[in-house]
Amino acid sequence: MKSFTKKVYEITRMIPKGKVATYGQIAELAGSPGASRAVGMAMHTNPDAPHTPCHRVVASDGSLHGYSGEGDLESKRKMLEKEGVIIMGEKVDLAKSLWDKQITK
DNA sequence: AAAATGACGGTGT
DNA sequence: TACACCGCCATTT
Numbered sequence: 001m002k003s004f005t006k007k008v009y010e011i012t013r014m015i016p017k018g019k020v021a022t023y024g025q026i027a028e029l030a031g032s033p034g035a036s037r038a039v040g041m042a043m044h045t046n047p048d049a050p051h052t053p054c055h056r057v058v059a060s061d062g063s064l065h066g067y068s069g070e071g072d073l074e075s076k077r078k079m080l081e082k083e084g085v086i087i088m089g090e091k092v093d094l095a096k097s098l099w100d101k102q103i104t105k
Numbered sequence: 106a107a108a109a110t111g112a113c114g115g116t117g118t
Numbered sequence: 119t120a121c122a123c124c125g126c127c128a129t130t131t
Contacts, residue, residue, distance in 0.1 A: 004128060023113050027127080036113035038128035043112050045129080059113065066112035073112095 004030055008042040015056045018084030020092050021099040022060045029101070036060075044068060055079050056099075062091035 007030040015021050023036035023043075032038065043054045046068045055076040058064055067076050077087055086093040 032127065035127040037111060040112040041129060
């Protein structure tokens with residue numbers, strides 16, 4: 001486990017319930033703006049699905065991508081809605097559910 | 106050490 | 119709005 005990946009997990013873990021963060025945002029918080037792809041890989045190699053809320057990480061346009069956990073993208077979407085994330089059709093309403101990065105104020 | 110890969114992002118068609 | 123292309127960084131082979 002490299003430092004960057006570890007950092008990504010740390011950040012992903014502090015995403016508040018009912019909110020979502022984009023890969024790019026996490027990459028920036030991790031200290032490497034633009035490394036959205038690297039973040040994606042970190043999620044893919046995510047060792048602790050339930051421990052790390054990787055399902056709260058979405059694309060810049062609110063689209064959900066993969067999931068290393070048990071279910072699939074549908075399960076993720078349901079999970080998010082259940083937590084309070086507003087989802088419009090197949091995408092997340094970033095305007096209301098995007099993590100303000102306020103570090104759980 | 107170099108090349109290929111991927112849960113991205115932005116721009117172009 | 120949907121699909122295709124190029125550029126981005128970290129990880130893996």
